[in-house]
Amino acid sequence: MMRFLPQTNRLLLPSTSSTACGVNQLRMTSGNAVTSVSRYEEAVRLLNSLQSNAATIKKLRGQRENLQAMNLPQCRKYLESLKIFDNDLNALNIIHVSGTKGKGSTCAYAEAILRHQGLKTGLYTSPHLVHVRERIRIDGDPVDEKTFAEEFFHVYDIIKKEHSENMPAYFKFLTLLAFRIFIKMNVQVVILEVGIGGEYDCTNVIEQPKVCGVTTLDYDHISILGSKLSEIAWHKAGIFKKGVPAIYSPTTPEAEEVLLSRAADKSTSIYEAPPVSAYHFARQISPGISGVHQFSNISLALQLVRVWSQKCEFVLPGIENGQAGKGFDVPLWMCDAIESCRWPGRSQVVTTERNITYLLDGAHTPKSMEACSEWAAEEIAHLKKEKVKKILLFQCTADRCPSTLIQYLKPLGISQIVSCPTQLYSSIDKSADSTNLNASRDEQMDKAQQCVTSWKESMDHKVSEDQMKVFDCISTAFEFIEEQASSQEILVIVTGSLHLVGGVLNLISNKTHKKLV
Numbered sequence: 001m002m003r004f005l006p007q008t009n010r011l012l013l014p015s016t017s018s019t020a021c022g023v024n025q026l027r028m029t030s031g032n033a034v035t036s037v038s039r040y041e042e043a044v045r046l047l048n049s050l051q052s053n054a055a056t057i058k059k060l061r062g063q064r065e066n067l068q069a070m071n072l073p074q075c076r077k078y079l080e081s082l083k084i085f086d087n088d089l090n091a092l093n094i095i096h097v098s099g100t101k102g103k104g105s106t107c108a109y110a111e112a113i114l115r116h117q118g119l120k121t122g123l124y125t126s127p128h129l130v131h132v133r134e135r136i137r138i139d140g141d142p143v144d145e146k147t148f149a150e151e152f153f154h155v156y157d158i159i160k161k162e163h164s165e166n167m168p169a170y171f172k173f174l175t176l177l178a179f180r181i182f183i184k185m186n187v188q189v190v191i192l193e194v195g196i197g198g199e200y201d202c203t204n205v206i207e208q209p210k211v212c213g214v215t216t217l218d219y220d221h222i223s224i225l226g227s228k229l230s231e232i233a234w235h236k237a238g239i240f241k242k243g244v245p246a247i248y249s250p251t252t253p254e255a256e257e258v259l260l261s262r263a264a265d266k267s268t269s270i271y272e273a274p275p276v277s278a279y280h281f282a283r284q285i286s287p288g289i290s291g292v293h294q295f296s297n298i299s300l301a302l303q304l305v306r307v308w309s310q311k312c313e314f315v316l317p318g319i320e321n322g323q324a325g326k327g328f329d330v331p332l333w334m335c336d337a338i339e340s341c342r343w344p345g346r347s348q349v350v351t352t353e354r355n356i357t358y359l360l361d362g363a364h365t366p367k368s369m370e371a372c373s374e375w376a377a378e379e380i381a382h383l384k385k386e387k388v389k390k391i392l393l394f395q396c397t398a399d400r401c402p403s404t405l406i407q408y409l410k411p412l413g414i415s416q417i418v419s420c421p422t423q424l425y426s427s428i429d430k431s432a433d434s435t436n437l438n439a440s441r442d443e444q445m446d447k448a449q450q451c452v453t454s455w456k457e458s459m460d461h462k463v464s465e466d467q468m469k470v471f472d473c474i475s476t477a478f479e480f481i482e483e484q485a486s487s488q489e490i491l492v493i494v495t496g497s498l499h500l501v502g503g504v505l506n507l508i509s510n511k512t513h514k515k516l517v
């Protein structure tokens with residue numbers, strides 16, 4: 001059968017040469033030698049300077065609605081300055097994914113499947129675990145430092161020149177940078193994860209994606225999106241576009257009603273993703289991201305790639321055209337792709353030495369914490385670690401409530417809880433990829449204290465002080481935990497925050513020299 005590649009478009013703008021703004025001078029070292037590494041570090045430092053710190057976030061809280069509504073008009077202005085036009089974005093053949101839980105996993109599955117067919121893919125996700133470059137992937141790999149730095153300065157210099165009084169914040173900047181890199185790299189498909197919500201999210205600046213997906217809905221970012229699932233659904237459905245099909249993972253009747261009515265308002269045809277049992281897999285598979293909850297992400301990803309292939313007239317071998325929302329035969333190559341998918345920090349098991357096993361999962365909402373607990377229980381049984389000492393390294397950030405989340409972990413037989421701010425080291429390095437200025441240290445120390453207290457309160461038996469430990473950063477907590485393995489075998493469950501999981505993966509990688517992310 002004939003195969004058409006989706007149009008791969010566009011006039012590419014050459015990278016601008018350095019402009020006269022001060023930033024470039026900073027980058028010069030003596031003798032004009034500018035190494036790509038130092039440029040990269042400088043890029044990350046400047047990028048971090050766009051983060052709002054805790055105090056600013058507090059100050060702006062009252063104006064949140066105004067600011068939200070300004071997001072997209074601002075993005076359009078920046079894109080104009082960058083000479084990125086609607087046509088350029090439309091030609092990226094975008095799969096746009098919103099939802100509360102499973103966005104990243106769903107995107108990772110869709111990307112793995114399409115890459116398996118030789119397509120050049122772009123993947124934009126958030127947050128990152130160790131390196132900010134993880135958020136912008138080309139053919140499944142984080143964009144390299146050299147390209148990141150080059151394109152960063154292209155975007156930064158133009159925006160600084162034209163909008164110095166009104167610089168985009170961190171996520172907005174990264175979204176612009178991702179578009180620039182995807183266009184420059186001539187990718188054939190982009191899988192685009194929404195940051196927060198959908199309606200006002202900067203990724204929603206795109207006008208014509210090929211297909212939209214909404215993953216599992218749950219309670220998160222409630223101070224921004226609302227505290228009812230129907231309100232949350234309203235924001236998520238904000239990515240629907242006229243004439244662009246949308247698929248959603250099963251949800252509650254109230255939330256579904258909102259999704260359907262917003263779809264009708266926008267003339268979007270909408271379908272519910274079927275249960276995974278509706279598909280016929282060519283062989284038994286062991287999906288690349290474990291946990292039963294991943295099946296709904298797999299089903300959504302399968303639906304998204306099929307609709308995408310039909311809209312782009314790109315033939316996926318062995319896949320019959322058919323109605324969206326229905327199961328289908330999944331050929332061998334697609335089973336391979338689902339198995340090959342890697343998405344670190346989600347249901348990940350790492351053994352650093354004989355005596356230590358880490359179970360890491362970035363759950364941070366009620367539903368995902370429940371899913372994490374089920375997965376961890378299964379894994380403990382599978383690894384025969386029921387009798388091993390279990391330590392929980394836990395922190396929850398922003399407006400999330402420790403006592404709501406921690407109760408799901410009760411069945412795991414944890415005998416010690418450790419908490420800390422999600423900062424890697426106690427001193428802040430502003431050029432580090434892991435720097436997060438959004439929450440103040442004091443707030444995070446308070447949260448850590450709340451976490452251990454909530455755990456104590458959730459226990460039916462007495463808990464002693466040495467079973468509850470708070471440290472000032474991830475590395476000291478990590479050292480404390482690892483030391484215990486000198487006298488006994490331990491199993492460490494790390495969850496509550498992807499930043500925490502990322503920090504621990506970073507430390508384990510340094511210790512073992514293994515590439516984990």
Ligand SMILES: Nc1ncnc2c1ncn2[C@@H]1O[C@H](COP(=O)(O)OP(=O)(O)OP(=O)(O)O)[C@@H](O)[C@H]1O
Pocket residue numbers: 099100101102103104105106126127216293294296297345346347361362363364367368369371372498
């Ligand atoms: N369908 C699902 N149902 C419940 N929990 C899920 C589901 N998919 C993923 N999770 C949980 O959510 C966590 C984050 O997964 P993933 O990165 O895929 O989601 P996300 O929507 O991108 O999250 P984030 O809000 O961090 O961007 C995982 O560690 C896992 O615990």
Ligand SMILES: [Mg+2]
Pocket residue numbers: 100220
């Ligand atoms: Mg989220």
Ligand SMILES: [Mg+2]
Pocket residue numbers: 103104125126127193
């Ligand atoms: Mg994500």
